[in-house]
Amino acid sequence: MATLTQTIKEKTAVVNHENVSGSEAVVQSLLAEGVDLIFGYPGGAIMPVYDALYQNGKKINHILTRHEQGAIHAAEAFAKISGKPGVVFATSGPGATNLVTGLSNAKIDSTPLVCVTGQVTSNLLGFDAFQETDMIGISMPVTKWAYQITKAEDIPEAFAKAFYIASSGRPGPVLLDITKDALLQTIESFKYEKVRRISGYYPYPKTDMEKIREAANLINNAKKPLILAGQGITISGAEKELEAFANKTGIPVASTLFGLTAFPSKHPLFVGMLGMHGNYAPNIKTNEADIIIAIGMRFDDRVTGDTSKYAIKAQVIHIDIDAAEIDKNIKTKVAIVSDAKKALEKLYSLVEKNNYEDWLNEFKELAKTEIDVIISPNIHPQSESLKMAEVVHLVSELTKGDPIIVTDVGQHQMMAARYYKFMKPNSIITSGGLGTMGFGLPAAIGAKFASKNRDVILFVGDGGFQMTIQELATAWHYKIPIKIVLLNNNFLGMVRQWQQLFFDKRYACTTMHNPDFVKIAEGFGLKAAKVDERKDLKNALSEMLASDTAYLLVVEVEKEGNVFPMVPSGAAVSDMILKP
Amino acid sequence: MKEKLYTLIIVTENNIGLLNHISGVFTRRHINIRSLTASESKIKNVYTFTIVIKMTNDLVRKVAKQLEKIIGVFKVFVYNDNEIIHQELALYKLPISAIQSGINLEKIVRSHNARVLDIKDEYILIEKTGHKEDTQKLLKELEPFGVLQFIRSGRVAMAKPMKPLDDHLKEKEEAYDYF
Numbered sequence: 001m002a003t004l005t006q007t008i009k010e011k012t013a014v015v016n017h018e019n020v021s022g023s024e025a026v027v028q029s030l031l032a033e034g035v036d037l038i039f040g041y042p043g044g045a046i047m048p049v050y051d052a053l054y055q056n057g058k059k060i061n062h063i064l065t066r067h068e069q070g071a072i073h074a075a076e077a078f079a080k081i082s083g084k085p086g087v088v089f090a091t092s093g094p095g096a097t098n099l100v101t102g103l104s105n106a107k108i109d110s111t112p113l114v115c116v117t118g119q120v121t122s123n124l125l126g127f128d129a130f131q132e133t134d135m136i137g138i139s140m141p142v143t144k145w146a147y148q149i150t151k152a153e154d155i156p157e158a159f160a161k162a163f164y165i166a167s168s169g170r171p172g173p174v175l176l177d178i179t180k181d182a183l184l185q186t187i188e189s190f191k192y193e194k195v196r197r198i199s200g201y202y203p204y205p206k207t208d209m210e211k212i213r214e215a216a217n218l219i220n221n222a223k224k225p226l227i228l229a230g231q232g233i234t235i236s237g238a239e240k241e242l243e244a245f246a247n248k249t250g251i252p253v254a255s256t257l258f259g260l261t262a263f264p265s266k267h268p269l270f271v272g273m274l275g276m277h278g279n280y281a282p283n284i285k286t287n288e289a290d291i292i293i294a295i296g297m298r299f300d301d302r303v304t305g306d307t308s309k310y311a312i313k314a315q316v317i318h319i320d321i322d323a324a325e326i327d328k329n330i331k332t333k334v335a336i337v338s339d340a341k342k343a344l345e346k347l348y349s350l351v352e353k354n355n356y357e358d359w360l361n362e363f364k365e366l367a368k369t370e371i372d373v374i375i376s377p378n379i380h381p382q383s384e385s386l387k388m389a390e391v392v393h394l395v396s397e398l399t400k401g402d403p404i405i406v407t408d409v410g411q412h413q414m415m416a417a418r419y420y421k422f423m424k425p426n427s428i429i430t431s432g433g434l435g436t437m438g439f440g441l442p443a444a445i446g447a448k449f450a451s452k453n454r455d456v457i458l459f460v461g462d463g464g465f466q467m468t469i470q471e472l473a474t475a476w477h478y479k480i481p482i483k484i485v486l487l488n489n490n491f492l493g494m495v496r497q498w499q500q501l502f503f504d505k506r507y508a509c510t511t512m513h514n515p516d517f518v519k520i521a522e523g524f525g526l527k528a529a530k531v532d533e534r535k536d537l538k539n540a541l542s543e544m545l546a547s548d549t550a551y552l553l554v555v556e557v558e559k560e561g562n563v564f565p566m567v568p569s570g571a572a573v574s575d576m577i578l579k580p
Numbered sequence: 581m582k583e584k585l586y587t588l589i590i591v592t593e594n595n596i597g598l599l600n601h602i603s604g605v606f607t608r609r610h611i612n613i614r615s616l617t618a619s620e621s622k623i624k625n626v627y628t629f630t631i632v633i634k635m636t637n638d639l640v641r642k643v644a645k646q647l648e649k650i651i652g653v654f655k656v657f658v659y660n661d662n663e664i665i666h667q668e669l670a671l672y673k674l675p676i677s678a679i680q681s682g683i684n685l686e687k688i689v690r691s692h693n694a695r696v697l698d699i700k701d702e703y704i705l706i707e708k709t710g711h712k713e714d715t716q717k718l719l720k721e722l723e724p725f726g727v728l729q730f731i732r733s734g735r736v737a738m739a740k741p742m743k744p745l746d747d748h749l750k751e752k753e754e755a756y757d758y759f
């Protein structure tokens with residue numbers, strides 16, 4: 001590895017100490033960055049750091065999850081809600097490799113993390129020592145930056161870089177792999193200087209006014225414009241600027257899964273979620289729009305369907321902080337490589353006041369179709385069995401958009417996205433780009449650590465719940481009052497739906513013979529209940545919501561329910577179907 | 581879209597780990613690297629990778645942006661063959677008997693602007709720099725002598741426009757904010 005020093009150009013906020021061990025330097029570096037919470041799991045190579053943590057008493061709170069995957073997902077949600085990088089500790093070898101899924105998840109969903117892994121002593125590197133894994137090699141493709149520290153003196157600089165890289169520009173996970181000898185060495189003088197700039201790293205492109213003018217010109221002449229809002233709005237903190245921009249221009253706003261809390265769902269200009277299981281109107285209208293203004297979204301294939309039949313009549317304006325996203329999936333007419341907030345502020349003054357009543361009414365008509373054909377029958381069903389949609393709808397009515405909603409991956413995830421009415425910014429935590437089953441439970445725990453004043457409600461399926469179910473112990477151990485709604489269909493529902501629709505109902509390996517979830521939760525010390533009749537649902541939910549300790553509510557739902565509407569995989573968005 | 585030959589000049593920090601990262605951008609997309617050369621530059625601690633690939637214009641632009649995202653990469657230049665002066669170096673080892681084979685080796689070496697690097701009891705070593713076609717052509721002509729060994733380096737290239745690297749890097753730095 002190259003030396004670190006050459007890359008640091010500007011420094012601020014100096015902290016000084018004398019004669020500290022490498023592991024003490026790790027703890028001091030974290031303190032200097034204002035870290036007060038770590039999720040992790042100890043083991044041989046990282047033990048010196050745990051010892052330093054112990055000796056620092058209560059300055060940093062460490063949460064012992066029951067699996068390293070739990071630690072990293074918890075840290076991801078903590079980061080999303082708190083706006084600070086999540087910090088994770090794991091030991092070398094298996095401890096470190098257990099982080100890989102979380103690293104990959106955080107990378108694709110732009111989540112800032114600083115993960116610290118122990119490593120074997122540097123002179124054993126490359127010789128298959130006990131619990132040696134080439135973590136830099138493994139993590140390089142799934143991190144924003146990965147660096148191995150083999151000398152104690154490099155620790156402060158590497159940490160300063162790590163925090164800067166994780167949280168600046170397009171955020172992402174960083175991994176620091178520290179050899180055990182580096183942890184044990186002594187540094188004569190520990191000096192911590194925060195980093196404000198690194199050569200070879202360009203986080204914030206300056207907004208090009210020429211492009212802003214071009215975009216404003218297109219927007220001012222648009223007949224059927226549509227805004228696509230993504231997670232970049234949330235990351236940028238541009239919710240207010242988006243709302244002001246939409247109010248002035250009168251342009252309808254659709255969102256991605258991650259953009260759901262970028263714009264108030266009750267706003268008259270909000271036309272719903274895009275993509276495979278999004279709303280009918282914005283998908284159909286994507287192919288009628290003449291100007292599309294995509295802000296902080298990356299045209300994921302779940303959003304676009306067949307890209308050759310996407311936005312067929314539109315000229316696309318794409319605002320994104322990452323130049324590599326421009327023209328990656330969808331060709332743009334005007335590319336604004338910029339932070340969303342800065343771009344929106346500049347655009348605001350150049351766009352004209354307008355309204356598109358007729359165009360907006362067309363959305364409303366399609367929305368009405370969706371309500372009649374899908375939404376109403378789903379939230380007020382005639383069937384005997386409970387439907388996922390009515391459960392989410394009722395939770396939404398009872399909580400009025402106040403809590404943070406966390407989901408796992410599958411049908412329940414799409415139902416939560418579709419039927420929960422989000423009212424506050426930064427209120428949905430989910431695994432989007434990777435679709436990581438098992439994300440939900442640990443993420444709910446992490447979210448709660450970041451938001452003492454808001455309830456955290458997890459929607460999870462019976463499949464994903466069992467992937468990280470051991471984290472119930474973490475919730476109990478640390479008295480984390482999360483509310484878990486297990487939507488149990490006794491199937492790997494999302495996969496079963498595809499088998500029904502595209503594999504002639506051949507339900508290969510998707511049936512679940514499930515344990516008694518109530519007993520399991522009780523065994524972990526949680527309160528738990530089960531409900532399978534409509535008449536009991538409201539009371540059961542109210543009881544859960546009133547609980548001041550962690551609570552599992554198992555809701556037995558329709559076994560073969562489907563998420564509709566749907567853009568069949570490989571189809572055009574405008575070919576979205578309302579029923580099978 | 582048609583595939584063409586592109587030369588990528590990737591200007592980076594002096595950092596070993598970057599090679600892994602850079603090659604990952606290509607292997608992940610099943611892009612075959614035709615040649616790769618790493619070298620120092622005129623500026624201290626600034627390195628250049630020269631990579632030759634064959635792909636569509638659309639893809640090469642996307643790949644270049646992915647490369648520019650790597651922390652430690654300053655800038656990526658994408659050139660087609662008209663925009664650069666490029667060279668490769670080839671070495672040819674012939675048995676010493678080649679000298680007495682009756683064919684005029686000296687004439688071949690001269691006409692190709694090649695040169696003899698080394699002569700030992702058993703072999704003679706010839707060097708030629710040029711484009712791939714040129715070094716390949718010489719190989720063909722030397723074949724009758726019984727070539728013992730042949731090796732060719734990766735491409736090194738320089739852009740024709742006069743703008744110095746320092747200016748490019750400065751321009752890039754000024755296009756960004758850092759916090």
Ligand SMILES: Cc1cc2nc3c(=O)[nH]c(=O)nc-3n(C[C@H](O)[C@H](O)[C@H](O)COP(=O)(O)OP(=O)(O)OC[C@H]3O[C@@H](n4cnc5c(N)ncnc54)[C@H](O)[C@@H]3O)c2cc1C
Nearest residue numbers: 230231232236256257275276277296298321340432433435
């Ligand atoms: C089962 C399943 C079904 C799914 N179905 C759907 C669906 O129907 N609809 C849907 O939308 N998604 C769906 N998804 C999620 C989908 O896979 C993607 O994760 C999601 O669409 C990405 O949303 P995004 O582009 O807004 O966010 P991200 O993927 O997080 O992209 C954010 C973009 O914003 C940019 N950015 C970051 N910071 C800034 C800043 N400060 N300023 C400007 N730009 C910035 C980034 O560079 C990036 O390009 C589904 C996922 C699963 C698992």
Ligand SMILES: Cc1ncc(C[n+]2csc(CCOP(=O)(O)OP(=O)(O)O)c2C)c(N)n1
Nearest residue numbers: 410411412435437461462463464492493494
């Ligand atoms: C770790 C992982 N393995 C496999 C999958 C593929 N997968 C996507 S959704 C799904 C089914 C999820 O079932 P369940 O958790 O019961 O939720 P439901 O769809 O029934 O709501 C599967 C297996 C995945 N996304 N993640």
